[in-house]
Amino acid sequence: MDKYIAANWKMNNDFSDIPSYVEYLDKNLENKNNVVVCVPHVMLKTFADAANGIVETGAENCYFAEKGAYTGETSAKMVKSAGASYVIIGHSERRQYFGETNEIVSKKIAAALSAGLKVIFCIGEKLEQKENFKEVLNEQIVDGLAGITDFSDIIVAYEPVWAIGTGVVATIDDIKTVHAYIKSVLKEKFGVDLPILYGGSVKPENSAEIMALEDVGGVLVGGACLKADSFAQIAKSR
Numbered sequence: 001m002d003k004y005i006a007a008n009w010k011m012n013n014d015f016s017d018i019p020s021y022v023e024y025l026d027k028n029l030e031n032k033n034n035v036v037v038c039v040p041h042v043m044l045k046t047f048a049d050a051a052n053g054i055v056e057t058g059a060e061n062c063y064f065a066e067k068g069a070y071t072g073e074t075s076a077k078m079v080k081s082a083g084a085s086y087v088i089i090g091h092s093e094r095r096q097y098f099g100e101t102n103e104i105v106s107k108k109i110a111a112a113l114s115a116g117l118k119v120i121f122c123i124g125e126k127l128e129q130k131e132n133f134k135e136v137l138n139e140q141i142v143d144g145l146a147g148i149t150d151f152s153d154i155i156v157a158y159e160p161v162w163a164i165g166t167g168v169v170a171t172i173d174d175i176k177t178v179h180a181y182i183k184s185v186l187k188e189k190f191g192v193d194l195p196i197l198y199g200g201s202v203k204p205e206n207s208a209e210i211m212a213l214e215d216v217g218g219v220l221v222g223g224a225c226l227k228a229d230s231f232a233q234i235a236k237s238r
Ligand code: 13P
Pocket: 008, 091, 159, 163, 164, 165, 166, 167, 199, 200, 201, 202, 220, 221, 222, 223, 224
């Protein structure tokens, strides 16, 4: 199976970037399988319309309630109806700046799956937790996936918080060790074998080496995805 190449625009780029971004990927990527671009909610429909049949569109978050008095929130169903097929849930920036707990993440995953979205479920330890990464990741996985019975639309993304936006990439040995650990937890606790993406300062210079690793199911890219040419180089390196 093709490895996943996922972009996370975060709170960057604009409507005006969409046509040229999609056009560049269309012209320059021979293999567009499993290429997903996650954009801010407000740009979802425009991006999805432009990307239709070229690459997949994803959201960066959604709320767990189906509808109601939740000013400013966006439901999974709304995300889906805007044309997205993926949603990132539990990104460390959501956990850090918006108070998302494992319990909230778990509710959001359930809501996203029932709306028919594929979930990119993010986990990762902070710098001060690096020694204890097993405990932290085990809890994030077990609590985040609590109650899930169908795992066919779930992809895990391991993003060590200390490697996000810092230019510090986990070493190849770190990635091997941690991905093997995540794989073992998924197998032991849930009996599943899911793709596990790596994220954290991935760029064209290091993506090939990372993606060549057996337990790495692809990459989730922040800073280096904002320009289409750099994201395309990463996609070509798989
Ligand atoms: P950077 O690639 O900028 O480190 O961000 C990674 C990330 O958080 C993707 O979700």
